[in-house]
Amino acid sequence: xxWGSNLDSDARRGLMLVSPxxxxxxxxxxxxxxxxxxxxxxxxxxVTVNTTFTLNNYQRIWNEPIYGLLLQRxxxxxxxxxxVTVVLAFPVAYYISFxxxxxxxSLWLFLITIPFWTSYLIRVFLWKVILGYNGVIxxxxxxxxxxxxxxxxxxxxxxxVIITLAHAFAPFAVLPIFVALEKIDRSLxxxxxxxxxxxxxxxxxxxxxxxxxxxxxxxxxxSIPTVGDYVTPELMGGAGGKLIxxxxxxxxxxxxxxxxxxxxxxxxxxxxxxxxxxxYAQGKLLIAVYSxxxxxRPVFDIFILCVTMLFLQVLVAAALLRTLGGTLGSGVxxxxxxxxxxxxxxxxLKNRRR
Amino acid sequence: MTALIxxxxxxxxxxxxxxxxxxxxxxRKGEFFSLLGPSxxxxxxxxxxxxxxxxxxxxxxMIDGKDxxxxxxxxxxxxxxxxxxxxxxxxxxGENVGFGLRKYPMTKDEKARAVGEALEMVGLGGYGARAAHxxxxxxxxxxxxxxxLILKPxxxxxxxxxxxxxxxxxxxxQVELIKLQRQVGITFILVTHDQEEALVMSDRIAVMFEGxxxxxxxxxxxxxxxxxxRVAEFIGKMNFLPGEVTKLGERITVxxxxxxxxxxxxxxxxxxxxxxxxxxxVRPETLxxxxxxxxxxRRVADATVDEVxxxxxxxxxxxxIAGIEKPLTISMKNLIGRPVLxxxxxxxxxxxxxxxxxxxx
Numbered sequence: 001x002x003w004g005s006n007l008d009s010d011a012r013r014g015l016m017l018v019s020p021x022x023x024x025x026x027x028x029x030x031x032x033x034x035x036x037x038x039x040x041x042x043x044x045x046x047v048t049v050n051t052t053f054t055l056n057n058y059q060r061i062w063n064e065p066i067y068g069l070l071l072q073r074x075x076x077x078x079x080x081x082x083x084v085t086v087v088l089a090f091p092v093a094y095y096i097s098f099x100x101x102x103x104x105x106s107l108w109l110f111l112i113t114i115p116f117w118t119s120y121l122i123r124v125f126l127w128k129v130i131l132g133y134n135g136v137i138x139x140x141x142x143x144x145x146x147x148x149x150x151x152x153x154x155x156x157x158x159x160x161v162i163i164t165l166a167h168a169f170a171p172f173a174v175l176p177i178f179v180a181l182e183k184i185d186r187s188l189x190x191x192x193x194x195x196x197x198x199x200x201x202x203x204x205x206x207x208x209x210x211x212x213x214x215x216x217x218x219x220x221x222x223s224i225p226t227v228g229d230y231v232t233p234e235l236m237g238g239a240g241g242k243l244i245x246x247x248x249x250x251x252x253x254x255x256x257x258x259x260x261x262x263x264x265x266x267x268x269x270x271x272x273x274x275x276x277x278x279x280y281a282q283g284k285l286l287i288a289v290y291s292x293x294x295x296x297r298p299v300f301d302i303f304i305l306c307v308t309m310l311f312l313q314v315l316v317a318a319a320l321l322r323t324l325g326g327t328l329g330s331g332v333x334x335x336x337x338x339x340x341x342x343x344x345x346x347x348x349l350k351n352r353r354r
Numbered sequence: 355m356t357a358l359i360x361x362x363x364x365x366x367x368x369x370x371x372x373x374x375x376x377x378x379x380x381x382r383k384g385e386f387f388s389l390l391g392p393s394x395x396x397x398x399x400x401x402x403x404x405x406x407x408x409x410x411x412x413x414x415x416m417i418d419g420k421d422x423x424x425x426x427x428x429x430x431x432x433x434x435x436x437x438x439x440x441x442x443x444x445x446x447x448g449e450n451v452g453f454g455l456r457k458y459p460m461t462k463d464e465k466a467r468a469v470g471e472a473l474e475m476v477g478l479g480g481y482g483a484r485a486a487h488x489x490x491x492x493x494x495x496x497x498x499x500x501x502x503l504i505l506k507p508x509x510x511x512x513x514x515x516x517x518x519x520x521x522x523x524x525x526x527x528q529v530e531l532i533k534l535q536r537q538v539g540i541t542f543i544l545v546t547h548d549q550e551e552a553l554v555m556s557d558r559i560a561v562m563f564e565g566x567x568x569x570x571x572x573x574x575x576x577x578x579x580x581x582x583x584r585v586a587e588f589i590g591k592m593n594f595l596p597g598e599v600t601k602l603g604e605r606i607t608v609x610x611x612x613x614x615x616x617x618x619x620x621x622x623x624x625x626x627x628x629x630x631x632x633x634x635x636v637r638p639e640t641l642x643x644x645x646x647x648x649x650x651x652r653r654v655a656d657a658t659v660d661e662v663x664x665x666x667x668x669x670x671x672x673x674x675i676a677g678i679e680k681p682l683t684i685s686m687k688n689l690i691g692r693p694v695l696x697x698x699x700x701x702x703x704x705x706x707x708x709x710x711x712x713x714x715x
Contacts, residue, residue: 190407191440193427195454195505205453209444 039262049259057263067247067264071271074244077158078227079275081165085222086215088166089173093214094207096174097181109178112171120168124235127164131155131236156238164232169225173218180214181207216283220276227272244268358383358508358541359404364413366399366565373399375565376413381509381543386535388544388552391562392588398513400562401545405511406430418508433502434511437518439494441486441501447473448482450497454505472500475534492523503538512544516551528554549589553577561585569624578637581625582714586635593641593682597634599627599712608712610634612677613655616707625714633713638685640709643671644702645692652704657682659699669694673703 040057043050061067096108115123130136131154138150153159184207192202230245237243244264251261359381366374373396381387389397402408403415406427415422417431433454442450452469460468473479476496481489489497495515502510515531516524532555535542546552552559553573560570569576569585580586583594601607605617606627620627644654660681661672669688672681684703686692695701 185438185440187436187438187440188442190427191434191436191442192453193407194405194432194434195501196428196457197454198426198428201456206442 036262036265039259040266042259044257044259047256057260058267060260061263061267067244067267070242070244070247071268073158073242074227074268075271075275077161077165077233077243078223080162081169081226082219082223084162084166085169085173086177086218089170089218090177090211090215092170093174093177093181097178109175112174115167116171121231123168124164124232127160127167127236128155131160131163155236156241158237158241160236160238161233161241161243164236165226165229168232169222172221176217176221177211177214180211180217184210212283219279223276223279224272227275228268356383357381358418359543360414360416362414362416364400364403364415365411366396366403366408367411373565374403374410377565377567379560379567379570381541382558384539384541385557386532386542386544386555388546388556388559389562390546390549390552390559390588391568393547394564395562396565397545397547397562399565401434401511401513401543404509404543405432405434431508432511433505433507433509434513435495435498435502435515437513437515439498439515439518441489441494441497443487445486446482447478447484447486447489447497450486451482451500451504453501468504472504473497475503475537476500477530491518492527495519495527499534503534503540507540509541509543512542514545514547516546517548524551531555553589561588563588575624579621579624579711580635580713583633583635586711586713591638591683591685593636593638594680594713595634595636595678595682597632597712599629599632602627602629606712608632608634608710610710612675613653613705616710618707618710618712622708622710623712625712627712635711635713636682636705636709638670638683640706641682641684642704643673643684643686643695644704650704652706654702654704657701657703659695659697659701662695662697664694671695673701675703 039049041053041055043052043054043056092112096105100108118126128135132138133150133152133155135155137154138147141147142150154163188206188210189202192206193199197205228245229243230249233241233243233246234249237246245268248261248264248268251257251264357380359379361377361379364374364377364379365372375396377400389400391397399408403410404417406422406425406429410423422430442453445453448466448469451472452465455465455468458465469482470479473481476499478493478496478500481493481497486494486497495518498515512531516527519527528551531542544552544555553576556573558570558572559576561568561576563584569581571579576585577589580589580592586592586594595610595613597608597610599606599608600615605619606623607615607617609615642650644650655675657673657675659671660674663670667688669686671684671686673684674681682703688694
């Protein structure tokens with residue numbers, strides 16, 4: 001009997017349809033990834049690669065503060081970009097979904113994608129023109145008499161990187177949030193009003209909870225690529241705005257140390273996965289707190305509680321970072337701290353419910 | 355009974371479209387009131403106006419003695435069961451039912467008890483923890499009812515609440531709604547396009563056409579004495595005959611070609627009668643076929659069977675009577691010993707002048 005003869009025809013057709021992209025994905029994603037993993041356990045002997053197994057690369061990354069610092073900076077930039085982008089994208093998506101004439105919605109979405117008509121590189125350069133020493137903002141503010149000398153904190157540092165990335169990823173945040181908002185049955189908003197809630201409370205009790213899947217998608221879509229972004233920090237970051245991707249590039253192409261570069265890439269990947277998991281857990285935690293209190297307490301209380309919780313989490317994280325310095329170990333401790341804190345809150349809630 | 359809702363000259367425009375053309379209406383405390391009409395007649399607009407989702411263009415709306423002008427939906431003593439039920443998909447059944455209790459000065463336990471009682475009332479006791487999106491159509495409707503009734507509104511508004519259910523479920527819910535309304539004593543206002551539903555459930559019915567109220571009456575009056583052709587056409591089946599009013603007075607004399615001259619009471623012209631040509635209505639069940647061996651002291655007319663439609667419990671005959679242009683529809687119960695006549699059979703039709711209605715043109 002031929003291979004696959006025990007499959008029914010639907011399954012076989014499905015396999016046939018999926019196999020070309022599968023082969024493509026394996027060749028272009030899985031193989032390079034496997035190569036990177038392999039490389040990270042080798043070492044560089046001046047011009048040749050020594051293929052004896054070693055953990056040396058990982059030990060260097062663990063012990064030398066520069067890598068931990070860059071990784072933390074990357075995660076911070078990604079977090080800040082994500083926060084800024086999603087917070088700014090939500091009102092845009094909300095406006096298009098709720099206040100734009102249905103016939104015009106596709107036009108609006110089309111307009112939002114206009115930045116993509118030019119290349120990413122050109123958009124980054126344009127931000128240089130806007131933010132530069134003699135750029136649009138500085139000359140504008142100077143001639144308006146608001147400032148006496150050009151602002152220097154807006155180019156060649158982390159701020160510039162965040163501003164540029166937030167702009168570049170805005171459509172990626174607007175679209176999933178828009179889709180989630182579009183799916184909300186409008187009669188639910190009327191039902192909420194009918195049951196005694198005003199517009200603001202309807203937003204917090206009906207619209208926002210149902211938009212959360214879109215917000216979560218936007219968070220993931222924006223945060224993952226920004227951690228590894230290389231072009232923007234290279235062009236906009238200056239000396240103090242370099243991120244982990246720039247270090248990987250340096251290791252591979254300038255210092256000719258591919259094994260160390262590979263190890264850094266893998267550590268960065270692991271950090272991203274961990275960060276996503278932690279954010280996911282935090283989201284679940286917030287939802288748990290929210291549903292625990294929804295309908296039984298004034299929403300204002302819930303809001304205050306959530307804000308307080310977030311604030312405490314940031315405080316704990318900041319304290320951990322300060323005491324542990326800039327090594328990778330401090331990053332790990334930071335995550336462990338957050339996870340422990342989340343578990344504590346969940347346990348507390350469980351007790352309260354009983 | 356006192357008026358709870360008072361509408362005076364209520365008009366509603368959507369741009370050029372005149373959705374409500376001067377509605378004057380009083381809805382009494384504790385009654386089951388229905389707004390009945392074909393789609394686009396303005397019944398839902400009127401309901402949404404009472405709920406506060408639409409503003410009136412002119413005229414006044416009073417609920418419980420208070421002018422509702424400028425009062426938003428969330429501050430009105432009304433609650434609504436939406437056509438789509440509008441169950442919050444992100445909340446559990448219990449959270450849905452307790453949604454409106456947020457501002458109430460009750461402890462968590464009191465609220466939980468109230469939610470439990472409300473669910474019990476609609477026959478969903480113990481469903482509180484279920485996810486709302488996992489409910490069937492009938493269950494969603496019950497949740498929507500419990501969610502509205504838990505707030506003890508002065509008026510419960512129901513926007514075609516049964517249209518999404520299958521026939522059996524619909525009939526069951528009709529009875530349950532009537533029982534529930536008697537039990538809680540809250541004024542119910544039902545919007546429906548289903549005349550049978552309105553007749554079964556309501557204390558009074560307002561039939562609406564094109565933004566106006568065509569007739570407002572209790573179900574029996576509405577069925578037996580419709581005041582116009584459109585009301586008669588919309589509710590039940592009705593034969594229309596051209597006739598002539600020849601004398602007005604304490605009693606009205608009408609002449610119907612094929613049926614002869616009859617004297618009828620004034621109440622049989624609820625829309626008012628005028629001398630001259632007019633339209634006469636007769637319900638199919640008030641006519642009868644005279645079968646072999648059946649005697650009658652009522653009036654009879656010779657007829658020929660033109661069409662037979664067999665329904666099991668009933669047979670509908672279309673019969674031709676000399677002098678009447680269109681065939682008349684007659685519905686007959688299929689009692690024991692009664693044959694189903696063939697097309698073309700010559701027979702006699704029994705009729706009664708008490709069943710004639712003079713319709714306003």
